[in-house]
Amino acid sequence: MTQATSGNAVIEVENLVVGYGDRTVLNGITLSVDSGEIRVIMGGSGSGKTTLLRSLLGLKEIASGSIHLLGKKFHYGYPKHMSEVRRQMGVAFQGGALFGSMTVGENIRLPLREHTRLDENTMRIMTRIKLELVNLAGFEDLMPSELSGGMVKRAALARSIILDPKLLFFDEPSAGLDPVTSAELDELILRVRGATRTTIVVVTHELDSALKIADRITVLGKGEVLMTGTVEEIRNSDDSRIQDMLHRRPREEDQDPEDYLRRLTAKRH
Amino acid sequence: MESQTHKEGSYTILRLSGEIDFHVSPKVREAVLAGLDEGQNLLVDLSGVSYIDSSGIASLVEGYQHAKGKSLSFALLGVRDGVMSVLKLTRLDKVFPMFDSVEAATAANK
Numbered sequence: 501m502t503q504a505t506s507g508n509a510v511i512e513v514e515n516l517v518v519g520y521g522d523r524t525v526l527n528g529i530t531l532s533v534d535s536g537e538i539r540v541i542m543g544g545s546g547s548g549k550t551t552l553l554r555s556l557l558g559l560k561e562i563a564s565g566s567i568h569l570l571g572k573k574f575h576y577g578y579p580k581h582m583s584e585v586r587r588q589m590g591v592a593f594q595g596g597a598l599f600g601s602m603t604v605g606e607n608i609r610l611p612l613r614e615h616t617r618l619d620e621n622t623m624r625i626m627t628r629i630k631l632e633l634v635n636l637a638g639f640e641d642l643m644p645s646e647l648s649g650g651m652v653k654r655a656a657l658a659r660s661i662i663l664d665p666k667l668l669f670f671d672e673p674s675a676g677l678d679p680v681t682s683a684e685l686d687e688l689i690l691r692v693r694g695a696t697r698t699t700i701v702v703v704t705h706e707l708d709s710a711l712k713i714a715d716r717i718t719v720l721g722k723g724e725v726l727m728t729g730t731v732e733e734i735r736n737s738d739d740s741r742i743q744d745m746l747h748r749r750p751r752e753e754d755q756d757p758e759d760y761l762r763r764l765t766a767k768r769h
Numbered sequence: 770m771e772s773q774t775h776k777e778g779s780y781t782i783l784r785l786s787g788e789i790d791f792h793v794s795p796k797v798r799e800a801v802l803a804g805l806d807e808g809q810n811l812l813v814d815l816s817g818v819s820y821i822d823s824s825g826i827a828s829l830v831e832g833y834q835h836a837k838g839k840s841l842s843f844a845l846l847g848v849r850d851g852v853m854s855v856l857k858l859t860r861l862d863k864v865f866p867m868f869d870s871v872e873a874a875t876a877a878n879k
Contacts, residue, residue, distance in 0.1 A: 616791050618824055622798060625827035629859050663791075664822040695858035 516565035527723040536697040540710040543720035590660035594672040598644040605640035608659045630658040650681035674706040781809040786817025789825035801832035816847025
């Protein structure tokens with residue numbers, strides 16, 4: 501397992517514990533992501549991968565442990581001193597999270613307006629460069645509702661990289677896409693990293709995509725890191741939970757009959 | 770980032786060095802457009818530039834378009850690998866004229 505000690509790490513998470521109410525969702529996560537790496541975070545439903553992403557983005561308060569992003573200790577809710585770190589981070593959300601009342605171009609320009617005072621011409625050309633990059637040239641003046649699901653994701657990617665972030669988070673890039681569009685998005689992620697050395701964290705449950713783009717994969721299960729390793733190491737793991745995931749076998753969970761009965765009959769959880 | 774300009778005949782040579790990000794790209798834009806507004810052909814020497822972000826690239830794109838509008842020549846000189854990979858990502862390596870030296874650029878324009 502990777503320890504958060506590398507001097508080259510842009511994300512360092514140590515003993516992260518996060519919960520919702522009494523329920524602990526992340527139970528002591530430790531991981532580090534190196535500069536320029538594509539790290540895929542995998543796991544099934546309930547593994548805690550979405551909660552981990554939300555914690556890294558400052559959308560979920562942590563119970564204990566620590567998160568360092570780009571060398572700065574992270575605090576929930578982005579206090580002012582985190583704004584420089586925030587500017588260097590891009591996020592492409594699963595659903596796109598584009599504003600429906602703005603054109604595609606205005607959506608993509610939004611971080612430029614928020615964080616820079618660049619000339620309008622510069623902003624327009626930057627927007628078009630990113631649209632070209634994601635194969636959406638000519639769609640600048642459309643509204644998000646006029647785009648297909650794959651186009652919305654590409655527009656969201658364009659917005660997430662408009663400020664040339666050092667750190668890019670991608671939430672379920674393949675979800676809801678056909679295989680060809682999904683493969684194109686994988687290619688795009690690889691190209692962006694190749695040219696800009698952006699560190700990219702992809703949260704996904706899509707195995708094919710993970711195996712194609714990852715430098716290393718962190719597999720979560722029930723709120724813990726089951727394994728972090730290269731694609732090859734993951735493939736060769738003898739951990740049955742990892743092999744179940746690789747072969748898409750349904751989980752055969754150990755069933756404690758008494759515990760099961762108690763869960764079904766307890767007055768309160 | 771540092772910038773220096775000097776003239777050689779009908780050419781202005783704008784030499785940039787260091788890192789070009791959105792903090793300094795407005796200055797790059799200004800310098801590029803100022804050179805062209807004097808009616809001079811412009812060569813932008815990027816041999817000292819280790820990093821350029823997309824706001825810097827956008828400033829060069831605007832400059833090139835401006836030059837074309839004035840029928841002036843515009844080229845990039847000494848583009849290093851890091852900058853080239855960004856140009857390639859956006860397929861702008863096929864757009865900008867690029868040369869290794871002032872001599873090569875001026876000879877190509879004769």
